Amino acid sequence: MSTPVLGAKRLVGIIGDGPWRAPAFESLAAAVAAAITDGRLPVGARLPSERELAAVIGLSRTTTGRAYAQLREQEYILTRRGSGSIVQLPTVPGGRIDHLLSPAGADDTExxxxxxxxxxxPDILGAYDRALSRLGAYLPGTGYYPSGLPVLREIIADRYTRRGAPTDPDQILITSGAFGGAAIAVRALLNVEPDEAARLGGARSTSRVLVESPTYPNAIATLEGAGAALVTYPLEFGPQGHHWDTDAMDQLMGQMRPRSAYLIPDFHNPTGALMGEAQRRDLANALRRHRVVPVFDESLVELGLEGGRMPSPMSALIPDSVTVGSVSKIYWGGLRIGWMRIPRHRVDHFASSRLGLDLGAPVLEQLVTVELMDSHxxxxxxxxxxxxxxxxxxxxxxxxxxxxxxxxxxxxxxxxxxxxxxxxxxxxxxxxxxxxxxxxxxxxxxxxxxxxxxxxxxxxxxxxxxxxxxxxxxxxxxxxxxxxxxxxxxxxxxxx
Ligand SMILES: Cc1ncc(COP(=O)(O)O)c(C=O)c1O
Known part of the structure; x- marks a missing residue:
């Protein structure tokens, strides 16, 4: 295999030329490691020699030598006599993919x-660094935030408000990804409060949930696991791709009288379809008429690849709806940070459902999310x-x-x-x-x-x-x- 050689100038162009926080060898090693993990420095590339880098970056040869030694120890580079220092990724015990997601185990050639x-x-390590420096302020408390850190809830609420769905931070719960939010929503909606059950009347099955077909597999598993009876709406398919026929959905809701719905109107997984503005309004009317409380999964809402204005968020069109979202598809799934936006009158019920599942998301990852949102x-x-x-x-x-x-x-x-x-x-x-x-x-x-x-x-x-x-x-x-x-x-x- 031929090895791409990276000149010292090119490397400095990628990692920057300081200023380096003391000890300089550590911040230099951290900058190289960050560039490797976010893909700016490709695996297999050959780094310049310690001497060449020292001359270009304005640090001593001892400093670059110690930085390389640290990178070697952390397995970011492999140094062999005669072939220089080659970029690699450190091994991760058990691999980079969980056995539950990939039961047959990871194989590098696949x-x-x-x-x-x-x-x-990029910059996720930088965001962790900045978040760590803020963490101290939280340590004297218990660290349990079942609603989420106020600073993050405010940012998320403000984002909904700016998208046209005025939202109070009290309506936001920070969850373990959008998936955690969906699980809380399903649990809360299927466990109907007694006064609402009376209002809904006996004819309605409180366990029926409308879903699209196809849909996100984990949602199927979560809904079924929670005892939901799925009412399937097959997405239409034509020359323009997949789309929603809101009249057909209206009829289906009239016939089956579901209690709730789980829908992905924004770059639907797996079809990538985006529901248009007029259909959103028609769907909102139909859901309201049939008294169906929908959960909209906005996990992919920011992934429009053609530019252009996004249609209104469903939460702006139907007040009694729940929305779940997360940073997994933009920042990193490993943060496990998501949220739900809940109608005001349902907040208490949802909060107690959440407490039956877990006691909140990790503080550090919430702080990292706050940092990343600065350069969102x-x-x-x-x-x-x-x-x-x-x-x-x-x-x-x-x-x-x-x-x-x-x-x-x-x-x-x-x-x-x-x-x-x-x-x-x-x-x-x-x-x-x-x-x-x-x-x-x-x-x-x-x-x-x-x-x-x-x-x-x-x-x-x-x-x-x-x-x-x-x-x-x-x-x-x-x-x-x-x-x-x-x-x-x-x-x-x-x-x-
Ligand atoms: C539609 C949809 N919802 C939820 C998720 C899970 O997201 P999170 O990592 O935020 O739990 C995914 C991930 O693929 C998804 O496609």
Missing amino acids: IDLTCTAPVAA DAVVADTRSRLRSARDLLAAQVRSWVPDWKLIVPSGGMALWAELPEARSAALSIAARNHGLRLVAGPNFAPAGGLDRWMRLPYTVPEPELEQVGPRLAAAWEEAKAMTGRGPTRRARIVA
């Missing part, structure tokens, strides 16, 4: 297209531009290697949702393992079965990996077509 989640945003617009712009180019690259791979698959490139989100010429998505996901590719088959996204003709293809892995997806997909597809059985079409347990 391309993992099972998750719609990006790597950490720049972080979002960076994520969008990375995703846009990754989306186009993956779409080009699919079109040239499996040209008989149908693809409508979505205007946002993190995945393509491809239609196969035959219902063999489950077989394809099995065959793919023989070709170094991990996929999640369409049936995983089906609340009521089916969808074996569809395959989700996330474009969140690095571009050098995406460039290898086409040939692997084509080989796996040939194998899947030759398989006699179609493979199990049951759902996997958890899919991110």
Whole structure:
């Protein structure tokens, strides 16, 4: 393998030239480590020699030597006589992906297209540093914040207000990701308060929840786990891609009288569809008329890749609605910070439901989120531009290697949702393992079965990996077509 060589000037261009906080060797090592973890310094690159770097960066040779020694000790570089210091990522005990998300374990030669989640945003280590310096102020307290840190709740409330849904910080609960918020919402809504049950009347099943098909697999698992009976609305599909027919949803609600709904109107996972303004208003009217309390999952709302104005948030159109959101798709899923926006009259009920599940999100990660929100617009712009180019690259791979698959490139989100010429998505996901590719088959996204003709293809892995997806997909597809059985079409347990 040839090793890209990085000149000292280039390295300084990437990590900056100080000023270095004392001890300088530690801050220099930290700057290099930060650039490696956020991908600005590619794995495999060869760093300049200690002497060359010292001359360009204006530090002593001893300082650069100690910085390299620290990086070596932390496994960020591997130094071999004759071949210099090569950038690498430190090993993580047990790997970088949890066995619950990837039961067969991680394999470095495989391309993992099972998750719609990006790597950490640049500057996350800097944000941790700044947050640590604020943490001291919180240590004399107990650290339990079941509602969330007031400073973060204020920022989130203000963001809703600026989007057109006036929100008081008291309406915000900070949760363990959007998923944690959805679990609290489901639990609270299915556990109806007695006076509300009386108002709803006996004819309504309080366990029915309207969901789209396809939908986010973990939502299916959470809803079913909470005892919900799913009322499935199949998204329409036409030449423009997937969309919502609000008349059909209206009729379905009239017939089935669900208590609640879990919907993803903003760059829906897995289709990437975005609900238009007029449909939002029609849907809000229908939900209100049928007295359905919806939960809107806005996890992907900031992932519009084509610019343009976003339609109104559903919380601005339907006051008795719950919204969940998070920073997982913009900053990092590892922060596990999300939130819910709750109608005022439901706050107490939701807060007590939350206390039955956990006692709050970690203080440090909330502070890190506050720090990152300072440069939110720049972080979002960076994520969008990375995703846009990754989306186009993956779409080009699919079109040239499996040209008989149908693809409508979505205007946002993190995945393509491809239609196969035959219902063999489950077989394809099995065959793919023989070709170094991990996929999640369409049936995983089906609340009521089916969808074996569809395959989700996330474009969140690095571009050098995406460039290898086409040939692997084509080989796996040939194998899947030759398989006699179609493979199990049951759902996997958890899919991110
Ligand atoms: C629609 C949707 N909701 C929730 C989540 C989970 O997000 P979080 O990490 O904020 O819990 C995801 C992640 O893929 C998602 O796509």
